[in-house]
Amino acid sequence: MPLPTTQTAAIKTGSGDTAKTELQSIPIPQPGPSQILVKINYSGLCASDKSLLRDEWTFSGVTMQPQTHGIVGHEGAGVVVTVGSDVQDLWKEGDRAGIKWIASVCRKCEFCTNGVDECHCPEQVNSGFNIAGTFQEYTLTDARYATRLPDGVKDEEAGPIMCGGVTAYVACKRSAVRPGQWIVLPGAGGGLGHLAVQYAKAMGMRVVAIDGGDAKRDLCLRLGAEQFIDFNTTKDIAAEVKKITKYGTHGVVVTAATKAGYEMAPHLLRPGGTMVCVGIPKDSTVIAGAPPIMMCLRKLNVVGSVVGTLKDVEEALEFTARGLVHPTLTHGGLEDINKLVDDMDAGRLVGRAVIKISAS
Structure with missing residues (x-):
């Protein structure tokens, strides 16, 4: 034709x-x-x-x-x-x-x-x-x-993996969190966050999901989060994260492009933990990081992450082909x-x- x-x-x-x-x-x-x-x-x-x-x-x-x-x-x-x-x-x-x-x-x-x-x-x-x-x-x-x-991946799922999926996957890799260690995902019920929950779970990480409301709770737990923190009802999120993980998480992926999200993230980490910056705020005053004394004494890492390579995209799609990640x-x-x-x-x-x- x-x-x-x-x-x-x-x-x-x-x-x-x-x-x-x-x-x-x-x-x-x-x-x-x-x-x-x-x-x-x-x-x-x-x-x-x-x-x-x-x-x-x-x-x-x-x-x-x-x-x-x-x-x-x-x-x-x-x-x-x-x-x-x-x-x-x-x-x-x-x-x-x-x-x-x-x-x-x-x-x-x-x-x-x-x-x-x-x-x-x-x-x-x-x-x-x-x-x-x-x-x-x-x-x-x-x-x-x-x-x-690849075969086994529908077009309607493949499209979102071209950016959202590979971005979440690469951010999980950039966190340097190893299997069995904790990762915390603020905004875990969102477009990027719910994909990060699935990739982190499939990569062997223990997931603490942060979001608001029962619908987000149900979604995150169904997708593989081990713990859920509702920001609407939790007064001190950092204290709750430490209660769950003892010393704080090994990594945090900031997908929400908000000032509050970037300010909170370093406080969720244990010494030597890694903060991965993904969300890009429209507010030019938002800064990623923490006061130098906190960065130094706790030996924190702050890294950026952006989409992924051609090979990263192939790997991200393979998780869907194997039935492990579905948008x-x-x-x-x-x-x-x-x-x-x-x-x-x-x-x-x-x-x-x-x-x-x-x-x-």
């Missing part, structure tokens, strides 16, 4: 807190020699998409670039429909492919060639930031950096993006939002 010439896309209109997306008909692009064209079946909705749509990171100079044509989205999963002339040995029509936040790297710089740091390639290209993202029916991507989706999904269509963004901003969103892009 020949491809249509036009497609539907969700295009950003307006700016700041009042920015929205509206559905428009746009041309379907043709791949260059090293690209593939992917028909997107599902795309996750990430907090980063919200931040880009609503210009929340302008204080750091991170704003959507004109090359995106107003299209965000970076958790795409679908099927290859056209293959560029130089990469026909890598892909064929009908293959299943995933598109990530990092859509392409140079494969030549020090960070690309050392085997572990390609996420810091200075020439990287990012979906929904400086190229058009996955909130459109057909998306171009670099064939050499697209992810091959809790709230479904919607392209026409629902504005409502889902509002729900995310208000903390009403359950699990991870996933957008049905194209009819299968």
Whole structure:
């Protein structure tokens, strides 16, 4: 069947807190020699998409670039429909492919060639930031950096793993928590947090989940948390963590992009513990860390974590293929993006939002 010439896309209109997306008909692009064209079946909705749509990171100079044509989205999963002339040995029509936040790297710089740091390639290209993202029916991507989706992983689950899943997985690795040791996850019932609970459990960690309400309690315990702390009813969270773990946890992953979350995190750690920074606040005054005397006397570690390498994504998907990690999904269509963004901003969103892009 020949491809249509036009497609539907969700295009950003307006700016700041009042920015929205509206559905428009746009041309379907043709791949260059090293690209593939992917028909997107599902795309996750990430907090980063919200931040880009609503210009929340302008204080750091991170704003959507004109090359995106107003299209965000970076958790795409679908099927290859056209293959560029130089990469026909890598892909064929009908293959299943995933598109990530990092859509392409140079494969030549020090960070690309050392085997572990390609996420810091200075020439990287990012979906929904400086190229058009996955909130459109057909998306171009670099064939050499697209992810091959494994059997046993549905597109609706694969999409959110392209960013949310791999981010949670890599953050757990960055925590340096070993099997049998404690990790604490504030915001454990959220889009990233509920994935971190599952990865941490599957990696042998003992999970203390922090969130609010009975629904979040039930979710976190069902997903594998050993203990749950309700911030609505617990006056001293740090004291409760120490009561559970005796000396504090070995690691804490801060997924919530809040000042309170970053201020609390170091106080949950035992000596030698590691705080992993993941959530990116829109408030430029938020600082990650603790007073120097606390850092020194308790020998604390503070590390940052951002998405993951091509290999990390493959590993994250394998947990789902093995039946160990499954995103809790709230479904919607392209026409629902504005409502889902509002729900995310208000903390009403359950699990991870996933957008049905194209009819299968």
